[in-house]
Amino acid sequence: MKVQQKSKTAIDAEVNKALQSLDQIKKVKASPFFYTRLQQRLDSMHNKASASILNAVWGKVLRPALVPLLIVASIGAGILLGYKPEAVNRTAYLNNLIETYGLKAPDLSNYTLTAAE
Amino acid sequence: MNDNELIRAIKTGNAAAFQALVEQYKDLVVNTCYGFVHDREDAEDLAQDVFVETYESVHAFREKAKLSTWLYRITVNKCLNQIKKNKRRRWRQSLQTLFGSEDDPPEIVDASVADPQTDLEQQERRNVLNQAIAALAENQQIAFTLSKYENLSYQEIAEVMGTTVSAVESLLNRAKKNLQKKLYDYYRDG
Known part of the structure; x- marks a missing residue:
């Protein structure tokens, strides 16, 4: 019983010592480079945010719009290639050539079928 | 500059005001974090998280509240989350050890x-x-x-x-x- 009592006293003493060690806690201070590190972290976060905005714009707006844009561009290119203004104005072009170089168009009236023939 | 003036300046994007806030409260935040995690490096990392959140949520801060109280709240939440994360990690590591897979070295808590x-x-x-x-x-x-x-x-x-x-x-x-x-x-x- 005496041994147990002594043991309890020893345990109590250890418990008290452990609790008293709290009173000797020294306050921990931030490192001198704390703000520099923080600033670097905030900067890299901003860069990532900007990159993710660009990615979002590319992924959600530009990329989906690219396919219809290409289709429209292809159709437009096709129309432009098929459109030949010289063919439409061929007569005017020939007349212009004739006038410029003093050419005369052959009289084709003899070869033209009339209603009587 | 008092706390309310600091907050107002930070809300307008004044970087110097944010720096002044960090310099004024960094020891308070680091020491509180240390009280929870008992490791200097972890305490510094957590304190960085606290100030990042402070910077991001400063617009939500009501000027009637006390700045230090707000910082303590953010700090306590961050620390408790970190402690939970550490517990989960230790649990996973103990499982990995149990099943013979030790890809990650065990976390040293010293x-x-x-x-x-x-x-x-x-x-x-x-x-x-x-x-x-x-x-x-x-x-x-x-x-x-x-x-x-x-x-x-x-x-x-x-x-x-x-x-x-x-x-x-x-x-x-x-x-x-x-x-x-x-x-x-x-x-x-x-």
């Missing part, structure tokens, strides 16, 4: 390396005590840490925890009793 005190016996006591504090119920742990590491008054702790002074008193009494019991069990069995 407060003695980071602690400024050199007396080994004292270190051992502090480690035992830290483990006992970590095993307290969450509210008791918060109240006890803010009281012992930051020397906050009951009123200040109540403001940080959003509770009454009498509730804080009760939490601290229970925390002390539980600590004594845990320490007694440890020294009796050890």
Whole structure:
């Protein structure tokens, strides 16, 4: 019983010592480079945010719009290639050539079928 | 510049004001984090997280509130989240060890390396005590840490925890009793 009592006293003493060690806690201070590190972290976060905005714009707006844009561009290119203004104005072009170089168009009236023939 | 002026300036994007806030409160935040995680490096990393969140949520800060109380709240939340993460990680590691897969080295939790005190016996006591504090119920742990590491008054702790002074008193009494019991069990069995 005496041994147990002594043991309890020893345990109590250890418990008290452990609790008293709290009173000797020294306050921990931030490192001198704390703000520099923080600033670097905030900067890299901003860069990532900007990159993710660009990615979002590319992924959600530009990329989906690219396919219809290409289709429209292809159709437009096709129309432009098929459109030949010289063919439409061929007569005017020939007349212009004739006038410029003093050419005369052959009289084709003899070869033209009339209603009587 | 007082706290409200600082906050107003930060809200307008004044970087110098944010720097002034960090310089003014960094020791408070780091020391509080240390009270929860008992490791200098982890405490610094957590404190960085606290200020990042402060920067991002400064627009939501109501100027009627006390800046230090707001910072303590963010700090406590960050620390508790980190402690939960560490517990989950340790649990996963113990599972990996159990099934023979040890891809990640086990996390080293050694407060003695980071602690400024050199007396080994004292270190051992502090480690035992830290483990006992970590095993307290969450509210008791918060109240006890803010009281012992930051020397906050009951009123200040109540403001940080959003509770009454009498509730804080009760939490601290229970925390002390539980600590004594845990320490007694440890020294009796050890």
